[in-house]
Amino acid sequence: MTELSQRPLRSDAERNRRLVLEAAAQAFAEKGLDVGMADIARRAGVGNATVFRRFPSKDALVKAIFEDRIAEAIATAQEAAALADPWAAFVQCLERYSELQARDRGFFEASDQVLMEHPELMSLHRRVLDAVDPLVERAKQAGALRDDVTTLDVLGLTKAAVACVLPSPDLRADGWRRPLALMLDGLRPAAATPLPIPATSYEEVEQAMGVKASG
Amino acid sequence: MTELSQRPLRSDAERNRRLVLEAAAQAFAEKGLDVGMADIARRAGVGNATVFRRFPSKDALVKAIFEDRIAEAIATAQEAAALADPWAAFVQCLERYSELQARDRGFFEASDQVLMEHPELMSLHRRVLDAVDPLVERAKQAGALRDDVTTLDVLGLTKAAVACVLPSPDLRADGWRRPLALMLDGLRPAAATPLPIPATSYEEVEQAMGVKASG
DNA sequence: GGTCAAGCGGACTCCTCGATCCGCTTCGTC
DNA sequence: GACGAAGCGGATCGAGGAGTCCGCTTGACC
Numbered sequence: 001m002t003e004l005s006q007r008p009l010r011s012d013a014e015r016n017r018r019l020v021l022e023a024a025a026q027a028f029a030e031k032g033l034d035v036g037m038a039d040i041a042r043r044a045g046v047g048n049a050t051v052f053r054r055f056p057s058k059d060a061l062v063k064a065i066f067e068d069r070i071a072e073a074i075a076t077a078q079e080a081a082a083l084a085d086p087w088a089a090f091v092q093c094l095e096r097y098s099e100l101q102a103r104d105r106g107f108f109e110a111s112d113q114v115l116m117e118h119p120e121l122m123s124l125h126r127r128v129l130d131a132v133d134p135l136v137e138r139a140k141q142a143g144a145l146r147d148d149v150t151t152l153d154v155l156g157l158t159k160a161a162v163a164c165v166l167p168s169p170d171l172r173a174d175g176w177r178r179p180l181a182l183m184l185d186g187l188r189p190a191a192a193t194p195l196p197i198p199a200t201s202y203e204e205v206e207q208a209m210g211v212k213a214s215g
Numbered sequence: 216m217t218e219l220s221q222r223p224l225r226s227d228a229e230r231n232r233r234l235v236l237e238a239a240a241q242a243f244a245e246k247g248l249d250v251g252m253a254d255i256a257r258r259a260g261v262g263n264a265t266v267f268r269r270f271p272s273k274d275a276l277v278k279a280i281f282e283d284r285i286a287e288a289i290a291t292a293q294e295a296a297a298l299a300d301p302w303a304a305f306v307q308c309l310e311r312y313s314e315l316q317a318r319d320r321g322f323f324e325a326s327d328q329v330l331m332e333h334p335e336l337m338s339l340h341r342r343v344l345d346a347v348d349p350l351v352e353r354a355k356q357a358g359a360l361r362d363d364v365t366t367l368d369v370l371g372l373t374k375a376a377v378a379c380v381l382p383s384p385d386l387r388a389d390g391w392r393r394p395l396a397l398m399l400d401g402l403r404p405a406a407a408t409p410l411p412i413p414a415t416s417y418e419e420v421e422q423a424m425g426v427k428a429s430g
Numbered sequence: 431g432g433t434c435a436a437g438c439g440g441a442c443t444c445c446t447c448g449a450t451c452c453g454c455t456t457c458g459t460c
Numbered sequence: 461g462a463c464g465a466a467g468c469g470g471a472t473c474g475a476g477g478a479g480t481c482c483g484c485t486t487g488a489c490c
Contacts, residue, residue, distance in 0.1 A: 010487060013437060036477055047439030052479060112381065153393065156379035160394055163378030164371035165415075166327065170423035177411045178368065179375055183394075185408055186401025193400055196392045200380075208385035225457055225466060251447055262469030267449060431490105438485065445478085455468065460461105 017054045019044040025065050028106025033062060033113065062106070063121065066114050069107045070124045073097055077131035087144035090135050091184060097132075098158040098176045108162055119210040129155065129202065146192040150199045157183045232269045234259040240280050243321025248277060248328065277321070278336065281329050284322040285339045288312055292346035302359035305350050306399060312347075313373040313391045323377055334425040344370065344417065361407040365414045372398045 009017065023044035027035045037058055041048040055061040080093035101108040114121055132151050139145035161183060165175035185191060224232065238259035242250045252273055256263040270276040295308035316323040329336055347366050354360035376398060380390035400406060 010436060012487065016437085037479080038477075041439090048478090049439055049480075050437080053437075056479090058478065116381070116383075149397065153397070156394060157375075157397070160372075160375035160379035164375035166331070166420065166423065168331075168423040171415060171419060172412070174412065175415065178414065179371055179398075181408070181410050182364065182368070182372070182401040183375075183398055184401070185406040186397040186399070188406065191400040191403065191406035193396070195396050197387070197389065199393065200386060200390065204386065205381065208381065208383040227457065228467060231467085252449085253447075256469090263448090264450075264469055265467080268467075271449095273448065433490090434486105434488095436485105436487080439482105441481085443478105443480075446476090448473105448475090450473070451471085453468105453470100455466105457464105457466080459463090459465105 013054075016044070016046050016050055019046060020051050020054055020061075021064065024061050025068070025106075028062070028065060028110075029104040032105040033109050037061075059118070062110065062114060063118065065106065066110045066121065067124060069100065069104060069110070070128060073100055073128050074131040076100065077128070077135065081135055086135075086138040086142035090139040090145060093132060093135050094154065094158050094180065094184070095177075097155070098161050098180055099174070101158060101162045102165075102167075102173060102176050105167060108159070111159060115209055119206075122206055122209055126202070143189060145187055146189045148192065148195055148199075149187060152202060152205070153199060154187070157187075228269075231259070231261050231265050234261060235266050235269055235276075236279065239276050240283070240321075243277070243280060243325075244319040247320040248324045252276075274333070277325065277329060278333065280321065281325045281336065282339060284315065284319060284325070285343060288315055288343050289346040291315065292343070292350065296350055301350075301353040301357035305354040305360060308347060308350050309369065309373050309395065309399070310392075312370070313376050313395055314389070316373065316377045317380075317382075317388060317391050320382060323374070326374060330424055334421075337421055337424055341417070358404060360402055361404045363407065363410055363414075364402060367415060367417060367420070369402070372402075 008014070020040065024040045027040050027043055031039075037051055038048050040061075041051045044051070051061070055064065076096035077093050080089045080096065083089035083092060101111070111125075115125060129151055132155060136145065136149075136151045136154055140147055158180070161176040161180035164179050165171070223229070235255065239255045242255050242258055246254075252266055253263050255276075256266045259266070266276070270279065291311035292308050295304045295311065298304035298307060316326070326340075330340060344366055347370060351360065351364075351366045351369055355362055373395070376391040376395035379394050380386070
């Protein structure tokens with residue numbers, strides 16, 4: 001993106017690039033975004049300069065991996081959409097998305113942090129939203145999902161479910177299933193009581209994230 | 216605690232101690248636990264050495280403030296217990312606890328982080344649990360709250376509600392009300408469907424947090 | 431196989447942040 | 461008001477992390 005020429009990398013450079021990406025993905029997933037670049041370089045088996053040669057900054061590396069995860073998230077939403085039952089599809093989508101965040105601590109942290117500091121990545125987040133939206137609409141149409149929740153609400157709940165369980169190797173990794181199930185019970189039309197405050201629109205989020213409105 | 220003698224502080228020292236505590240509370244609340252000690256000292260209008268003279272480490276300062284917040288949380292639970300209606304009391308307790316976390320970013324982060332790194336503070340957390348427990352039991356007895364959730368589940372949900380809204384000054388500060396309401400709808404007996412995994416016991420949490428079991 | 435730009439990695443710089451040192455100041459007491 | 465201990469804060473240290481430099485190596489192409 002920042003490089004002007006598209007000349008392909010030398011084979012060893014390309015190999016190292018992939019090693020770095022894999023090492024970084026693993027490191028971020030395990031320890032979160034706070035791992036040092038030196039740690040990542042060590043895991044990849046390369047010198048730290050090599051990391052910086054491919055990714056001009058830590059931010060760039062985080063962004064690269066974040067984009068991968070977003071793509072994964074979108075893929076799971078599309079997979080879920082293939083299910084015949086609207087509610088089952090909706091549930092599977094949320095479960096997969098929760099699992100993705102629970103398994104990858106970096107991704108979990110990034111969804112807040114990266115968006116806060118890199119408004120240009122809002123478009124990626126938007127694409128997840130667009131991928132999940134049809135599932136939400138279909139579930140609503142089928143009368144399986146209450147009408148007064150937005151896709152943004154629903155995505156937030158996956159984060160919520162993951163956030164409320166402690167990430168300890170001594171506790172089960174799918175602890176999010178329990179809070180998520182509680183939330184799903186609250187999402188059924190029969191359970192609905194009026195919500196206390198209006199939904200936040202996507203435009204409000206964009207504005208709050210620093211996407212400057214014109215004028 | 217670490218000081219042996221209980222000789223009272225000199226008046227200026229006592230005043231500075233309070234200034235530091237107030238500054239730290241404010242700083243942590245606004246920016247989270249990552250604020251620097253220098254920043255806190257500046258806010259308090261004292262030199263950084265003064266901060267360290269009263270609190271031997273940043274950890275100690277965080278712990279001191281964490282203990283204050285825990286006391287607040289317990290107080291709100293007890294306040295809520297005074298309400299006649301079991302469900303209303305339960306809801307108010309969760310709302311106040313959510314608000315406390317939403318208003319104080321440091322407290323929000325601390326509930327994870329401090330406990331992870333300071334198992335000795337588990338007892339404080341336990342006291343919150345014990346304060347909320349009667350409210351949960353009463354709501355269950357009254358048939359207002361589903362039977363298969365634990366107090367630990369319920370406390371987790373407050374964290375969840377706060378976690379899923381972005382902490383931006385441009386978005387409403389009580390955004391947690393909406394997810395919390397959804398969760399409350401899922402907590403009513405009528406909404407209940409079987410939970411997918413068993414509850415985590417408090418003992419499991421203690422063990423995972425590093426409270427070493429005997430033997 | 432020879433050439434050379436591309437690539438490499440470890441040492442290095444710079445900076446932030448927690449924590450300490452030390453000469454000066456202030457409170458409390460007589 | 462004199463005195464000593466307690467307290468003060470700016471200067472400083474040390475660890476750790478992001479990012480750079482530079483002499484050596486290696487892959488690509490003839």
